[in-house]
């Protein structure tokens with residue numbers, strides 16, 4: 001699998017969000033990573049379905065929607081209707097993870113499960129064969145621009161082993177948080193297929209160069 005780069009628009013300039021999305025598409029992004037935060041599951045509030053619907057008009061790139069919200073099962077439909085092409089939910093955000101994963105699958109789009117830094121990889125075991133993507137959070141979710149947590153590399157290796165032992169060839173392993181020119185080689189070596197990056201891309205002078213450096 002070749003490495004995919006998913007810029008997180010959390011680090012974009014919200015006052016010109018449509019332009020930022022177009023620029024990132026021109027610069028060679030593979031997916032647009034959209035961080036939906038509810039101020040409850042994480043201590044920050046970002047955007048919801050109306051903003052996703054608005055930027056849906058300016059790009060054809062896949063929308064990779066990372067839900068950091070309590071009880072995602074209550075509002076998944078609105079993100080899909082707004083234009084999400086894939087949805088990732090946090091294992092810690094619902095007591096009905098299996099049901100919610102299958103709900104997204106029945107809607108016909110790829111589904112991912114995200115793990116916070118303190119959630120063990122073993123918790124994925126009963127469900128990993130149902131997933132299209134596993135997201136290993138490499139920072140505590142809630143904010144852009146945080147420092148990469150080194151133990152994440154061990155967790156990535158554990159997911160990679162699980163993927164191999166269960167022969168889940170199509171499963172994508174994604175990382176999110178503190179990914180930059182220094183940490184990208186570490187996570188790629190440990191098995192990451194999809195790199196999310198906010199500050200390292202939107203904070204750079206040359207978007208295309210910053211994407212190529214990560215890739």
Ligand SMILES: O=C(CO)[C@H](O)[C@H](O)COP(=O)(O)O
Nearest residue numbers: 141142144145177178198199
């Ligand atoms: O999910 C997220 C935070 O919860 C963001 O996707 C992540 O923080 C990206 O930002 P950066 O690359 O600057 O760390």
Ligand SMILES: [Fe+2]
Nearest residue numbers: 008035066176
């Ligand atoms: Fe994210």
